[in-house]
Amino acid sequence: MKSISLLLSFAASLALTSATPFDNNAIPAGASITLPRSLSSSSSFSPLTRSNHKKKDNWGNAVEKDRKKIKIRASKHDRDDISDDFLWAIKKANHGGLVHLEKGKKYVIGKKLDLTFLKDVYVKLDGELKFTNDIDYWQKNNFYYPFQKSITFWVWGGKDIKIYGKGVINGNGQAWWDGFSGAEILDPKNKFYRPILFLTDNATNIEIAGLHLKDSPCWTTFLVRTKNVVFDNIYIDAVSTNVSSLPKNTDGFDSLNVDGLTVTNTRVNVGDDCFSPKPNTTNIFVKNLWCNGTHGVSMGSIGQYPGVKDYISNAWLENITLLNGQNGARLKAWAGPNVGYGYIDNITYKDIHIENTDAPVVLDQCYFNINKTACAAYPSNVNITNVKFLNVYGTSSGKNGRVVADLKCSPGATCSGIHLENINITSPAGAPPQIVCENIQGDVGVTCVSPNATQT
Ligand SMILES: *[C@@H]1O[C@H](CO)[C@@H](O)[C@H](O)[C@H]1NC(C)=O
Ligand SMILES: *[C@@H]1O[C@H](CO)[C@@H](O)[C@H](O)[C@H]1NC(C)=O
Ligand SMILES: *[C@@H]1O[C@H](CO)[C@@H](O)[C@H](O)[C@H]1NC(C)=O
Ligand SMILES: *[C@@H]1O[C@H](CO)[C@@H](O)[C@H](O)[C@H]1NC(C)=O
Ligand SMILES: *[C@@H]1O[C@H](CO)[C@@H](O)[C@H](O)[C@H]1NC(C)=O
Ligand SMILES: *[C@@H]1O[C@H](CO)[C@@H](O)[C@H](O)[C@H]1NC(C)=O
Ligand SMILES: *[C@@H]1O[C@H](CO)[C@@H](O)[C@H](O)[C@H]1NC(C)=O
Ligand SMILES: *[C@@H]1O[C@H](CO)[C@@H](O)[C@H](O)[C@H]1NC(C)=O
Ligand SMILES: *[C@@H]1O[C@H](CO)[C@@H](O)[C@H](O)[C@H]1NC(C)=O
Ligand SMILES: *[C@@H]1O[C@H](CO)[C@@H](O)[C@H](O)[C@H]1NC(C)=O
Numbered sequence: 495m496k497s498i499s500l501l502l503s504f505a506a507s508l509a510l511t512s513a514t515p516f517d518n519n520a521i522p523a524g525a526s527i528t529l530p531r532s533l534s535s536s537s538s539f540s541p542l543t544r545s546n547h548k549k550k551d552n553w554g555n556a557v558e559k560d561r562k563k564i565k566i567r568a569s570k571h572d573r574d575d576i577s578d579d580f581l582w583a584i585k586k587a588n589h590g591g592l593v594h595l596e597k598g599k600k601y602v603i604g605k606k607l608d609l610t611f612l613k614d615v616y617v618k619l620d621g622e623l624k625f626t627n628d629i630d631y632w633q634k635n636n637f638y639y640p641f642q643k644s645i646t647f648w649v650w651g652g653k654d655i656k657i658y659g660k661g662v663i664n665g666n667g668q669a670w671w672d673g674f675s676g677a678e679i680l681d682p683k684n685k686f687y688r689p690i691l692f693l694t695d696n697a698t699n700i701e702i703a704g705l706h707l708k709d710s711p712c713w714t715t716f717l718v719r720t721k722n723v724v725f726d727n728i729y730i731d732a733v734s735t736n737v738s739s740l741p742k743n744t745d746g747f748d749s750l751n752v753d754g755l756t757v758t759n760t761r762v763n764v765g766d767d768c769f770s771p772k773p774n775t776t777n778i779f780v781k782n783l784w785c786n787g788t789h790g791v792s793m794g795s796i797g798q799y800p801g802v803k804d805y806i807s808n809a810w811l812e813n814i815t816l817l818n819g820q821n822g823a824r825l826k827a828w829a830g831p832n833v834g835y836g837y838i839d840n841i842t843y844k845d846i847h848i849e850n851t852d853a854p855v856v857l858d859q860c861y862f863n864i865n866k867t868a869c870a871a872y873p874s875n876v877n878i879t880n881v882k883f884l885n886v887y888g889t890s891s892g893k894n895g896r897v898v899a900d901l902k903c904s905p906g907a908t909c910s911g912i913h914l915e916n917i918n919i920t921s922p923a924g925a926p927p928q929i930v931c932e933n934i935q936g937d938v939g940v941t942c943v944s945p946n947a948t949q950t
Contacts, residue, residue: 522579524567527586530560553654553699555590555614562591568599573626575604584609584617592616595661600624603647606635610696612652619661619705625689627669632689639693641750641772642679644716646693650700658703665691667732670711671739679712679743688712688743694720703727713745714764722754731763741765746788749775758782767792768816773804773836780811790821790851791843795861797828797836797876804836804876812844822846822854823883826861827876829904830868835875841882848888854919855883855899855929859909873904880911887916892923897948903933910935 521527532548549557564587566579580601583593588611595601597620604626625647626632636645647665650657670688677684691710694700695718703726707714714730717723725747732744746762749755751774761784762768768785770792771778785791791814796804816822823843828834848854859878860869883899890898898919903909912934921927931942 522566522582525579525583526565528563528565530562532560551656552701553614555654558592558616558618561616562587564591564593565596566593566601568596568621569602572600572602572624573604574602575626576601577603577605577607581607584612584615587617588612588615590614592618594618595621595623595659597621597660602626604628604631606632606637607648608637610649610651612650612655614654615652615656617657619657619659619663622662622664624662624664625666627666629669629673633687636687636689637693638687639716639718641718643684643687644690644713645687646690646716648693650692650694651696653698655697655700656703657705658701660704662706662708663691664708665689665710665714667709667711667741667744668735671734671741672736674742675739676742690714690716692716694718694723696720698722700724701726705729706731709733709741710744712743713748715747717747717749717752717755719751720749721752723752724756724758725760726756726758728757728760730761732765733763745770746785748772751775753777756780760784762786762788764788768819770794771806771809772796773802773806776805776807778806778809778811780809780814782813783811784815784817785819786817788816788819790816790819790824790856792821792824792826793838793841795826795828796838797834797874799834800832802834804834805838806841807837807839809841810844811842811846814843814845815847816851816854817849819851820853821856822848822851823886824853824856824858825878825881826856826858827874827878828862829860829874829907830862830864830872833872833875837877837879838881839877840880842884843882843886844884846883846886848886848890848919850889850891852891852893853900854888854890855886855901855914855917857881857901857903857909857912859903859907870905873907875907877908878903878912879908881913883914883917885916886914887918888920890919890921890923890927892921895923895948896921896926896928897930898927899929901929901931901934901938901942902945905933907933908935909933912936912938914938914940
């Protein structure tokens with residue numbers, strides 16, 4: 495027994511640095527492939543190969559230790575592009591393997607990458623993956639998404655994808671923020687498109703865990719046409735060193751046509767939305783999320799585009815901390831002439847701690863920026879139903895006076911099943927704090943004032 499296990503561990507420790515019997519392709523300089531124990535030992539005498547007791551991951555695939563491991567060389571400096579090596583590695587690791595990017599090493603990506611062919615692959619990122627800030631290159635070479643004119647460096651798609659470790663994905667955003675210089679992303683004349691740091695498209699089962707997503711040029715993550723995406727233990731920040739160029743639009747999480755979006759144990763330190771699912775996002779679960787300086791945790795906006803149906807449904811958001819922001823817990827649906835339609839249904843915000851925030855609780859069915867008269871003439875066609883705010887506490891910034899919650903529905907539109915319970919938000923502007931309600935059908939569970947009452 496002893497000699498067999500010694501032999502096995504010896505075989506497992508062999509890092510194959512040249513072509514293996516399993517693969518005749520050349521290996522790039524500095525790369526290596528290591529087989530797992532169960533494969534590297536000859537099956538004729540290995541008791542492990544026949545074992546039926548191998549652990550499986552959540553999707554029924556091999557766990558880390560049973561995977562073929564691929565390593566590539568690291569970059570020597572910030573322009574030493576290893577994107578070809580990375581693409582080689584991920585192809586090699588596809589169908590059951592793992593790419594390992596090691597601690598203390600930097601891997602620079604200077605070319606756009608189409609990673610939509612994946613099927614059962616792990617990327618263990620303990621080092622730093624950093625994008626070049628060659629603005630000319632990226633503005634000519636990227637993946638474009640018409641929704642809010644987004645571009646990205648790379649696209650992740652396929653099935654059963656896990657990206658995890660203690661490493662960093664660095665968007666190298668400073669040059670982008672400086673170049674953008676405060677322009678508006680939605681300005682139709684704007685042509686300075688900035689890349690999204692992490693984007694999935696047509697993906698099923700994808701998990702991102704442990705990573706630091708740093709300095710995205712634009713939105714930090716965008717999930718498109720994706721089913722079952724999980725972020726756990728993520729840190730997101732975007733910090734500019736130039737006081738005259740803010741890291742604008744660096745949203746933590748955005749989504750479009752996504753079913754199954756989970757974010758847990760995550761901290762976000764950006765100057766825009768912390769978490770804001772966009773059209774057609776269903777089955778959302780958020781727990782233990784911390785947001786600082788953000789525009790809050792928002793459902794929407796949806797219902798923007800004429801003739802288009804949008805929806806967001808079944809969201810559970812629990813134990814969220816929102817500090818120093820513009821908004822806290824928010825829902826927004828468009829009203830006005832030439833807008834879309836749809837619904838927001840079954841949303842629960844529970845145990846929400848808000849501090850120093852301008853508008854702690856917001857329901858806005860008269861979005862975007864339309865006045866009372868216009869909202870009455872063109873009420874929203876996005877029904878908002880079954881929304882609960884449970885145990886929401888803390889302080890506003892006082893910017894909106896004593897108003898700590900502002901719930902504004904379109905007159906005559908469907909806005910029902912709105913329930914508030916155990917709300918204790920105070921305002922430095924004075925007591926008692928006010929909750930404003932307008933055009934909501936049915937009882938909301940707390941004492942409301944009409945908007946007129948706040949004008950004094
Ligand atoms: C989505 O991915 C699947 C494989 O996972 C593929 O068969 C299908 O063609 C892709 N769809 C699109 C629109 O790219
Ligand atoms: C800071 O940003 C401004 C524009 O936002 C830009 O004009 C200026 O060059 C930047 N400063 C540095 C040191 O890059
Ligand atoms: C709530 O989330 C915070 C992180 O923002 C975490 O430290 C805390 O343990 C969580 N509380 C519970 C009860 O899970
Ligand atoms: C929160 O954000 C503010 C700026 O909005 C910043 O000054 C502060 O350092 C941040 N706090 C933490 C704990 O990151
Ligand atoms: C949302 O889904 C509906 C179909 O249910 C579709 O018509 C619409 O185009 C989708 N919205 C977006 C923005 O993709
Ligand atoms: C409402 O959403 C929750 C998840 O937050 C889900 O468990 C529940 O089934 C949904 N209710 C309905 C009626 O769909
Ligand atoms: C909105 O609610 C109205 C009234 O209940 C209903 O007739 C309409 O079909 C709903 N619209 C959508 C998109 O669900
Ligand atoms: C409301 O907005 C409409 C459309 O922008 C404008 O014509 C109208 O004058 C505004 N009314 C008030 C009272 O501000
Ligand atoms: C509301 O919160 C304050 C502290 O922010 C606390 O002193 C007060 O007891 C709370 N009120 C209720 C009813 O829980
Ligand atoms: C609020 O004020 C407007 C005029 O500014 C008035 O038409 C309306 O009747 C008032 N509503 C209530 C509930 O007092």
